[in-house]
Each structure stands twice: as structure tokens, then as C-alpha cells.
Amino acid sequence: MSTRPSTERKLLDAADELLFGRGVATTTVDELLALAGVSPATLYRAYGSKDGLLVAALQRRQSRWLEVWDDAVAAATGPAEALLSVFDALATFRAQPHGARWCAFLGSAAEYADPPAPLAAALRADTEHLRSRLRDLAGPLVDGDAARAARLADALLLVVSGELAMQLREPGSRTASARAVARAVLDAELSGAPA
């Protein structure tokens, strides 16, 4: 009794699987159409181009990621765990059906010499959301010291990005070691407070 998926939905699902799972350039429009079971006219009417579909798929993916991260934060037992829960969210998100090979945003950006504006905007939004959310979560841990929170957030953003890039080097690698590195960085920030 599932309702029939809309053609947009089918196209976005196909984009998730092919564009992010196998790469943008390597995936042809024909493959997308075949997987979605949709005719060319439908794609071009709804999204204008392959790139248009890519951007739409990134946007949907972004909101899904935020939900997963929100849940992970909500499940955390304290402020430090809330900050580190980004790694739990990463693992959860990766285990979901529409998993990307490493990171849909970084991966897409990597495939363009200089990315078209909407794509650059999507990556920037992802980066800025990560940074500001991490900063907010870091705040309570450093008594609201904005500079320290920002420094901590930048450090975690670096570790998160490293964890993603490691998926490219070694597809199976666990997020556990990234979490451990992040905790070491956190502990260092909380014990000392070096310049």
C-alpha cells in the first residue's frame, strides 16, 4: 500500500545512488533515466539539466544529514558527547541505503574545475553548517568563550573532513579512530588553553 513515488522522487533517488555512489562524470544521463524509469523530457522539465538534478539531490541530502545529526545530538548524554556525536551521525548516515562513497558534497566539488555557482553554494552551506553547529555545541564546554569555541569547531571540522577523505583512501575504515582523535583534541583544549 505504498503510494507510487513521484517522478521527481525517483529521479532524486537515482541521483543519490549513481551520482554520489559512482561519481558525477562517470554517470550518464541515460543511466539516471534508466534507473529512475523516467523519460528524458521529465528530467529536463523538472531540473533543466544533469547539474540541476545534482544540486537538487545535494539539497535533499543536506536536510537528511541534518536530521541524522540532530538525532545523534539529542541522544548524547552530555555536552562533550553532544559535540562528539557528529561521528556517530556520520556512521549512521553512512549506513543508510543511499550511502555515498565518501562525501557527496566534497566528491561533487572535486569533480569540477571550478564548480558552478549552485554547487559551490551547496558545498559552502554544508561547510558553514558544520562549522557553526560545532561551534554552538562547543560553546558550553568552554564557558562560552567564543574564540575557544571557534578554534575547537575548526579543529573538529578538520577531523571530520579527514574522516571523510580516509574513506577514499581506505573504503572500510571505521569512524572510531576519528572519534578518538577528536576526543584527544577536545581534552587538550579543555585542560590547557594554549594560544
Add this chain to the structure above:
Amino acid sequence: MSTRPSTERKLLDAADELLFGRGVATTTVDELLALAGVSPATLYRAYGSKDGLLVAALQRRQSRWLEVWDDAVAAATGPAEALLSVFDALATFRAQPHGARWCAFLGSAAEYADPPAPLAAALRADTEHLRSRLRDLAGPLVDGDAARAARLADALLLVVSGELAMQLREPGSRTASARAVARAVLDAELSGAPA
């Protein structure tokens, strides 16, 4: 009085600049030929294909990177600085003429659904060399404890990869913050020795 560069050399230089600076898929064979000033026959005779040239360029790049890193290690003032000198090497290498947008190895791998064998091998070689070299440099800092050295090396590899991926998010970002994160990780490992 410079000797005339060989056609192979010219092709490798062109590959460095275009394949790694702008991306593999976005660069056409014609652009490579035009920049190198050689004819198609030359490329296909010497390397067989665009991918063949790519792999050859990666191999040359790997040995150049090792030289830069060796120099940075040699210039370090002590064992801890030697371990962290990988970030100096990264900055130096990036400042050289044939700079990639972020990382030639990760970037190339990211552009293939599943990379052809020689390319996968090149990335694996890069990863393994990073890891083993970092492990060797970490050894003296942990009294030769192999497990701790390995853990430290893995952590630094993660940070290095993160620093590279951050270039994709924010092209101008400095290696300084990665170095600071790495130092925090190092300090944490050297003070406590948590499981």
C-alpha cells in the same frame, strides 16, 4: 642554455598542471596536447592513453613529494618536530609551480567510480608510504612502542587527509591549524597513554 625538454617531460608537465590543477575529466586530451606542444601520436605511443599519462604523472609526483618531505624532516630540530614536519612539507609542496587544487592522488581517485588498477595502486602507495613514514618518525617519541607509534601515525594520517580535504572546502586555508591539531594529538599521546 636549458636543454630542450623531452616530449615525455613536456607531457608530464602538462599533466601536472591540467589533470591535477583542473581535474582529470574536465581536461581534454586536446588541451594536454596543446599545452605540451606535441602531437596525439606522441602521447598514445608513450603512454597508451590519457589514463596512462595520468598514472605516470602521479608516479613522478610521488617521488617529488618524497624529496620535499625528506628535506623537511632533515630540517627539523628534534623528533617531535620531525614528525610534525609533514605539514611544513605540505605547505612547501603546495607552493611549488605544479600545485594541485587539493591532492593529486585523492583527487584522481575521487574521479573514478572504481579506479583502474594502476591508479588504485598509486593511491595505495601514497597512503602506505605516508603511514609507514609517520610510524617510523613516531617511534622515537614513544620509546619504540609499536602499537603507540601505529596509533599516532594513523591519527596524523587522518589529520593530513583532513588538511587536504579542507582545501576543497576552503581553497585558501592554511596548514597552520592542521599542525596545531596534530600537536595537540601528539601531546595527548605523549602525556597520558590512554587505551
Add this chain to the structure above:
DNA sequence: GTCTATATGCTGATAGAC
């Protein structure tokens, strides 16, 4: 009206023939 199926122009990459 929305979608499918099919056919086609166009562009550009690859590889090889000359």
C-alpha cells in the same frame, strides 16, 4: 495535463591512418 517512447542534432573525445 503529465508522462513515455523514440528519434535526432550537436558537440567533443579517442584513437589511429596518412
Add this chain to the structure above:
DNA sequence: GTCTATCAGCATATAGAC
């Protein structure tokens, strides 16, 4: 070194089915 055959992918047009 030029030149060209082949091939693939993107985008669109047309006509018909639900």
C-alpha cells in the same frame, strides 16, 4: 604533425498513451 573516422553523451523535438 595533420587529418579524419568512430563513438558516446547531452539536450531537445515530436508524437502518442494514460
